[in-house]
Amino acid sequence: MDHKGTILIADDEVDILEILGYNLSRKGYRVLEAKDGNQALDLARQHHPDLVILDIMMPYKTGIEVCNVLRSQPDFADTLIIMLTALSDEVTQIKGLDSGADDYISKPISPKVLVSRVNALFRRVQKDGGQKVLSIGEMTIDPVRFIVTREGTDIILAKKEFELLYLLASKPGRVFLRNEILSNVWGTDVIVGDRTIDVHIRKIRQKLDVDCITTVKGVGYKFELH
Amino acid sequence: MDHKGTILIADDEVDILEILGYNLSRKGYRVLEAKDGNQALDLARQHHPDLVILDIMMPYKTGIEVCNVLRSQPDFADTLIIMLTALSDEVTQIKGLDSGADDYISKPISPKVLVSRVNALFRRVQKDGGQKVLSIGEMTIDPVRFIVTREGTDIILAKKEFELLYLLASKPGRVFLRNEILSNVWGTDVIVGDRTIDVHIRKIRQKLDVDCITTVKGVGYKFELH
DNA sequence: TAACTGTTTACCAAATTGTTAACGATGCCT
DNA sequence: AGGCATCGTTAACAATTTGGTAAACAGTTA
Structure with a gap:
């Protein structure tokens, strides 16, 4: 069953947005792109994506802040969140996960890795989350x-x-x-x-x-x- | 357009080659056949097919190797790749997808399923032509x-x-x-x-x-x- | 067998679409 | 002011597209 989902990517580096967006949409996902934290929140509220990929370092609101806002709203309880960052140190990683992210990937990212990670996440959700009354x-x-x-x-x-x-x-x-x-x-x-x-x-x-x-x-x- | 697209099939089992090739050409595709990894690469370079169907287990070069070679060349960036194999376990599947395949089908394959999968892939690519949200x-x-x-x-x-x-x-x-x-x-x-x-x-x-x-x-x- | 399900076929009705024609409004130039 | 070109708006039209529906059919299930 081909489960096409909506993915929101937020990153201030346009190159990264482009390449990740391209690869995900090639795999059949519907991709939304945001260039900063505020835009990410706007788009999330408008479209309720199934998955949000957040860069941590972004203008206006960091990925962690966006994540916290989303997680504090019941509407987004089931939304998957992947954190993305250049900082690979453990402290940040733990902060990210603490704020409720489902996965954490450090740059530089191979698009292929991201895609299979995304696929894996969707697969996991399909198993337990799909059967709600x-x-x-x-x-x-x-x-x-x-x-x-x-x-x-x-x-x-x-x-x-x-x-x-x-x-x-x-x-x-x-x-x-x-x-x-x-x-x-x-x-x-x-x-x-x-x-x-x-x-x-x-x-x-x-x-x-x-x-x-x-x-x-x-x-x-x-x-x-x- | 006299044919819907060129497809290269690579499999060392001649029976499978025959039956898949027959069914695809019946549906209007131009079909090339290869019996091992090296031949597949040769034919791919000569004819630049739109889609390559690769069995994983093949002499000289496995399907994954062929896939990696193709994906490493910009010429084949847009070429569709379907992996074909008897192994249905997830590890192999992810390896296949990570190497850049667009789809993954496990044997035994019904020709009908393959054909509709191929059609779906072509359809998707046609639609995707640079269209972003x-x-x-x-x-x-x-x-x-x-x-x-x-x-x-x-x-x-x-x-x-x-x-x-x-x-x-x-x-x-x-x-x-x-x-x-x-x-x-x-x-x-x-x-x-x-x-x-x-x-x-x-x-x-x-x-x-x-x-x-x-x-x-x-x-x-x-x-x-x- | 009987009931049900999923699907196809064929036909009809209805809505939508793209387009044109006609007319008014607006602004520009001399 | 007057003439000219451009754009906005509305209404109307035909062609097409689209969805609704009933009926039939094969495959399953009870």
Whole structure:
């Protein structure tokens, strides 16, 4: 399963931003770039990336400060954070980890190493973090029991239907492209017809009996309660 | 384009070569076959394939070695590489990816799976052509999703609208002549009326609800936040 | 067998898109 | 002021794209 995620890189050295960004996006990640600590925070708040890579030495706010701010907010509890720095001494390293970073890499960095480190991190999270019960408004979506509950009543969805709903509901308000849906629910290997997604969407809408999936024509679908 | 791309397959097992080669050429690719690492390198240098599929266990040079050699040469920086092997353990896999492979498939391989994986890879590269997520101030422009985000909310633009905005925003502050806009967004062979650009500009302004496109009378337009 | 699931096909309806035409506003130049 | 060129805006249009839907089908499961 190709899990494309959003990664925010923050570093004041443009060269490093470029090369790391290029390599990560080549691997299928969606990359956001920030040149200082404040911009990093802005972008993080706007886009809720899955992973944040922070250089420690940055203008306005250091990586450690950014990390502390993020970690103090419940919204970013699950966000992965990698610290990046030229200082390889232990003291800084410990400070970084203390502030809640998930990994710590010292410069100079080979892009390849970074990529496989990132992959590893995503893999780790996929194992334990992916199975959360979502609850949005009156609706609860339980990925363990494959059951959706709305206003007290259980609604049973088929597997694909459920996975599709779960994906959309995992980021309410966010638009998912048909491509994203395909690679997340069906995987990259499988090739299915154009109408397949629609049909599943229709079945979900029918069963849920509530208008919670919005069509964004020409783009995709999003989850949204009305 | 008479073929979708050139693919070099290297494997010492002739059966596998045959069946994969057959399936790929059936799908419109031009296929080159090598039976060992050295031959693979020779063919790669002669033909500059778009994609190289490397078995790891091969005489003379392993797939990883071949991969390293290729990746160390700037000529092959953009060449796609898929690793192929019987070993499915993570260590090898990470080694493979670290050596710069773009994908990793473990045997036994269904030809169908390989083909769709290859297709996926080609698709990804085609799309990636230098497209980066732009972020200017409060606004981010994601060329993959065709979505503009402002202060956390998604704004959906039509294709032409998006292309136009992306062009302008790719060089904030720089003025684009109407001619430049036409040839970049509409192409050189299409002939459209004078007012077409204006109308699209208008629609963008409307949707973005922020004053970010400035008219330079008699010259063109530029992107600029106020 | 019967029920269900995932998918495809085919057709239809609806929305969207790109474009043009027409008209007004604005500013520039003499 | 008057004439000219440029741009903004709106409305309208046709072509196309897109998504919704029903029905059918093969594969699975009960």
